[in-house]
Amino acid sequence: MPISASQRRSLAQAPRCQTCSLSSLCLPLALQIEDISQFDAIIRRRAPLKKGEALFHQGERFSSVFAVRSGSLKQVTSEGNGEDQLTNFYLPSELVGLDGIDDECYPGSVVALETTTVCEIPFKHLDALSEQLPELRGQLYRSMSKELRDDRRMMRLLSRKTADQRLATFLTTLSDRFRRRGYSPYSFRLSMARADIGNYLGLAVETVSRILSRLQSQQVVAVSGREVNILDMPRLITLADEETPT
Amino acid sequence: MPISASQRRSLAQAPRCQTCSLSSLCLPLALQIEDISQFDAIIRRRAPLKKGEALFHQGERFSSVFAVRSGSLKQVTSEGNGEDQLTNFYLPSELVGLDGIDDECYPGSVVALETTTVCEIPFKHLDALSEQLPELRGQLYRSMSKELRDDRRMMRLLSRKTADQRLATFLTTLSDRFRRRGYSPYSFRLSMARADIGNYLGLAVETVSRILSRLQSQQVVAVSGREVNILDMPRLITLADEETPT
DNA sequence: CGGTGCTTTGAGTTTGTTCAACTACCGTGG
């Protein structure tokens, strides 16, 4: 009797950092071969998350950070009485959970937007290993620093940009992230619903929908459901960055 | 001839972490006495900044982080064409410049709001020392993580809260930061102009002014120029957190 | 097929902005 696909995978093809296609983007990016195997040893592989499943819930005790291997996730924070706030989308190679280090619990839930696999990196081990491997430590500092920088950009978007600029920025940023990962920057599929986009950008769903329609009628993008084609990238970039004319 | 005050200070009273009143809040907070002196050795003291002076400018090469010793600062990012975005205020014991680690230049200018002294901590040395002192490393991770968490809260404020809620949140947050530093949480002086508050909160100056007036007429706070007295803290907290009634 | 959830579109409303004028405050120089 032939072994099942999943059995075969766990025997012959257990994922390893050394063979991971994301190695040039992910945390161990600065490490030597021999150090990567040390890093690899502390990683815990996880069963894939199905769409809608949570990687962890808000308030749960912090123990690990996670590197996205495939798929995508959203981070949602529900503060007190108010409704939820979607604070981030995560794509492959990105690090999830860094904001839980300080008070040792996760400040938001992280939920898969599609079938998603992650590598779990127990923070205690990561910290210990970062003592021995200066490059790893540096990379960890850089990851957090980058996230801080991205947050500042997001604040600017939320406090100064018009709805059109927000959507244009959202699309160009996504496009760029796909490009870096080797996918087409012009044609991609949104893994999140309109409601998620609206929540993330501080806009009503209806506004998101309306603006996408307008961008489409202006031949800047072609949108069909969650499929996006960017037809006029320079124009989209201009829209994203232009100062509000008064 | 008696020596001058400044001479006396530099001789007998050179500031040191061991005697700093902020030691329970600042980076070395988790260190043993003997380790603090190691940390102290890498710190560079700086001449005080005058109001309006920049600690560093956007785009300058990143080399150090800074701990605020006294006074306060604002971080301003001017992205491309658009106008400036004020992304943060810094109070004593807080760490400035962490968002510059990643791409090795400061992503925003940091400017003193009043006479301000800082301790400069060369990052290269900090990183090296963090290899030897796990507590220091942990504290650094926690500082960055906390800033990430605060950023998420700010995003929620900018994308979901009404102008009144924003002002109320701003005041309660400031109040809390003063409390932690041993100052009165009820009565304090704003070191920033109304324009700064508006820029930070994503509101027009006029809106800030109007809402402060309204809060005053409702006996929640008493505001006179930059002096603030919180008269009804529970009410202010309610205003800051309440869900928008529909 | 019928339902359920997501998306789009339309119409009226609201919150906060913009523009404009006025006031208070503070340091400077006559």
Place this chain on the structure above:
DNA sequence: CCACGGTAGTTGAACAAACTCAAAGCACCG
């Protein structure tokens, strides 16, 4: 000491961008 000028803050009125509410269209799935 007071007049002056400039900056910072306040207030009012009209306007606009995005929201809410409502309803219709679509697509996927059992």
